[in-house]
Amino acid sequence: MTRRAHADSVPRTVVKTPLAPAAIGPYSQGILVGSTLYCSGQIAIEPRTGSMITGSITDEAERVLENLGAVLHAVGMDYENVVRCTVYLTDINAYAQVNEIYGRYFNEAPPAREAVQVAALPRGAQVEISCVAVR
Numbered sequence: 001m002t003r004r005a006h007a008d009s010v011p012r013t014v015v016k017t018p019l020a021p022a023a024i025g026p027y028s029q030g031i032l033v034g035s036t037l038y039c040s041g042q043i044a045i046e047p048r049t050g051s052m053i054t055g056s057i058t059d060e061a062e063r064v065l066e067n068l069g070a071v072l073h074a075v076g077m078d079y080e081n082v083v084r085c086t087v088y089l090t091d092i093n094a095y096a097q098v099n100e101i102y103g104r105y106f107n108e109a110p111p112a113r114e115a116v117q118v119a120a121l122p123r124g125a126q127v128e129i130s131c132v133a134v135r
Contacts (some may be wrong), residue, residue: 010033010034011033012031012032012033013031013032013033013075014028014030014031015028015029015030015031015032015037015039015071015074015075016028016029016074017029017070017071017073017074018047019047019070019073019074020042020047020067020068020070020071020074021042021043021045021046021047021050021067022047022050023040024045024122024123027040028040029071029074030071030074030075032075035134035135036132036133036134037071037072037075037077037081037132037133037134038132039068039071039072039130039131039132039133040071040130041086041088041128041129041130042064042065042067042068042071042128042129042130043060043064043067043121043122043123043125043127043128044059044060044061044063044064044067044125044126044127045063045067045123046063047067047070052123052124052125056097057091057094057097057098057126057127058097058098058100058101060125060126060127061097061098061101061102061127061129062101064127064128064129065101065102065105065129068129068131069105072131072133076135077133077135079105079106080108080109081133081134081135082106082111082131082132082133083111083112083132083133083134084111084112084113084131084132085102085106085111085112085113085114085129085130085131086113086114086115086116086129086130086131087102087113087114087115087116087127087128087129088115088116088117088118088121088127088128088129089115089116089117089118089126089127090117090118090119090120090121090125090126090127091117091126092115092116092117094126094127095115098115098127102129111131
């Protein structure tokens, strides 16, 4: 983690963990500002190899949620700290399949959420999820 502060702003910490995929562009895995963590969208990249998971959308959704979990854990948070998620799908008809996996990670008090269909995602992914978490 790297801390950056500007004279007139709240300090922010750049979150970086090898347990989640390295950023594939000019962004951070997460940014911690005070007690709030903003997690960048995760796709189904296996962190150790940098390769996309191929297979079903449920396989992708599970890897995506594991990647988000790694970013959360890097700052001592877990899924119960998540207050909001955005789910991007290349096929909204896969909503129920993704929802089944999602419910395994967010079952007690699920966060607020929206799910939207998009034309395409990086690396041919079928699903991407971002989140906001609070301590």
